[in-house]
Amino acid sequence: MTVHPRYTQTIAIFVLTLLTVLTLAVLVFIIVFVFGKGLPYISYDFLFAKPEDMGRSGGIFPTLIGTVILPLFAIIIATPLGVGTAVYLTEYTRENRITRIIRFGADCLAGIPSIIFGLFGFIFFVTTLRMGWSIMSGSLTLVFMILPTIIRTSEEAIKAVPYSYREVSFSLGATLWQTVRKVVLPNALPGIVTGIMLSIGRSIGETAAVIFTAGSSLRMPHSIFDSIRTMSVHFYILAREGISNKNAYATAAVLIISILIINLISYWMMNMFIAKKTK
């Protein structure tokens, strides 16, 4: 029995449409659901007041600080390492044993689940290096987690810079370092920024690696060796221990909004860059 291709096509398109609508519906539902339940509880006080009674009432201010500080420190450390690695791999060396080992390391690191980073951060930073549950331990653990992303995206971005730009730069008397600094990196910037934004997003959403290294103290930190709780960890504790569904929804909504803002910023920067180039 053979079916006419036109009927197969009709059936296939029908099934595809159905599955796509289902997929998009589920994904949209998640955002609408969280916003519907959470947005009404978000207020100035919720964002900028101290939590009361384990987070049952009051605000989330310390966790907001934690959510800004932890990714920020991680990015400040990981960006030079990641971009430096990418520049080394693309500009300063040719494919050889060492570059293969470096790439292999980055690939493996990218595949490691966050709970393993948590375990490692706990035994290495918290225990062995005696940093305790702290901003320091948490950020350093995040550095390990986001480094491969930054290396990969920077490398792709650097490779996408036309070779002719480098040739022109050399022919105008630039050294390799001047070429990297004045021609390669500026033109790879949008890609590098995208990688950084991705990493910030991932750090904000991370729970497993953070809870075992930065701890979950709700007090305001006074130094980088104090423990801190991020919004994701706060949300997890609120939801998991059934402390307050209302505040959990509100925290989740704030989390999604932060991610949204970060995505918007990276799109905006990207467009700015493209516009500036052809002004």
Next chain:
Amino acid sequence: MAIALSAITMLVLIVLFIIKEGLPFIFKIGITDFLLSTDWEPAAGKYGIFPMIAGSLWVTLGAILVGVPLGLAGAVFLSEFIPQWAMKTIKPTIELLAGIPSVVYGFIGVMVLAPLIREYLGGPGLSIMAASIILGIMILPTVMSISIDSIKAVPNSYREGAFALGATHWQTIHMVVIPAARSGIIAGIILGLGRAIGETMAVIMVAGNAVKLPNSPLDSVRTLTANIALEMGYATGMHRQALFATGVVLLIIIMLLNYIAMTAIRDRGKKK
């Protein structure tokens, strides 16, 4: 140069420290007892992680069954049948969804999905099925957006060639476009797989975490990752070492997966 070695140094550090904490324990207990025994009672000195291995595999398999068909269908539909302007809003939305913290997905599983399963299908609700569906949804954006990119990367001349030979749009898609985009699609699936097997907090929230071998998709189950995260907070001594040993097993599974993925992609590259 020194900077460039940071990634590999970090990898070595991680592997070294996890193994240093976990491996001696495995040898003390015995590899077979640790991997194949079904009794996990740290208080009684019984450390068998077989139920957790089974749990991880079931939940990951389920996530693939849910996420891959949906993700692929969505990717094909969106990249082949949707006008460019609509994609401009849909693609960023998908990327936003990839950025939503996993705990949020887990919470929705608890509040929405688990009650539905309990009511209509029976069982405790928090189950393999709930975890599979939630993980499947979580990996959807990853699978979808990488597949879309690789389908978009197939040159238009391929499609024109197929059309010129009298193929319908669907024949063109499944005989020309998908095979040409295959390695990218596989990379997306493997990334999704890695995310599913490594996910911790969302799974803790929806899988129920019972330490026993499951009999049906409606049973509660505990994964390797959940086992570590649930007990890490209070474990000491032998018990803590047992959790690091669980980490070693997880690490080995992930490394194996990555290795298979990398060779699969490399072999395909050679064939071309």
Next chain:
Amino acid sequence: MEGDYKFRINNLNVFWGKAQALRSISIDIPANRILGIIGPSGSGKTVFLRSLNRMNDLVPEISVEGRILLDGEDIYHPDVDPVKLRKRVGMVFALPVPLPASIYDNIVFSPSLFRIRDRKKLNHLVETSLTSAFLWDEVKDRLKTSALRLSGGQQQRLCLARVLAMEPEVILLDEPCSGLDPISTAAIEDALGILKKNFTIILVTNNTKQAARVADNTAFFLMSEMIEYGATEQIFTMPRDKRTNDYVTGRFG
């Protein structure tokens, strides 16, 4: 061929992997003249040009043997810094490659590498080099706009101006007019005619007529070898080698 020589090249051999790209080239290039290099594509013209400012160093497969003296100094001597060499020997590529920045920033790219910060001096450099490249009048009111918005012919003149701003001694041009319209081509040729007062110019071209129009001396390359070298008039009117004759009269190539 009178006067002093800028480049003296003796028995130059260049290998690309195992293949030989240039075979024992010996040539003396006089200062403040235009040397035209003609020959079919693949004859080694570009490789020769890129040996003169050591751009070939960037391609690891290429190895260079023989001696190239610039003002009597061996440019492949281990003590020579290729970066300093390239400042003395500027280059314009076949396709115009403006950097994605403003016209102004393109011109000051090289001077700013050498720590020239004085605004007045930079402005002066921009004006003189754009004027010498016959581009100043067209762009003087929009120096801050992107160089990518110039037409192809304007872009190539920008590239020439960018090299002039480096204040080199020699200018190498690798088929600079291959993608340009006749008017832009004429503008560049006119510019070269004036520039040779201050620079030594080596012009690789696929267009034999262009060499006849602007070059003082002409060298004919064929299959990795230099077949003939002499005053342009002699090469085009009474070539000594039959192959040169066939090429300049358009019988092949």
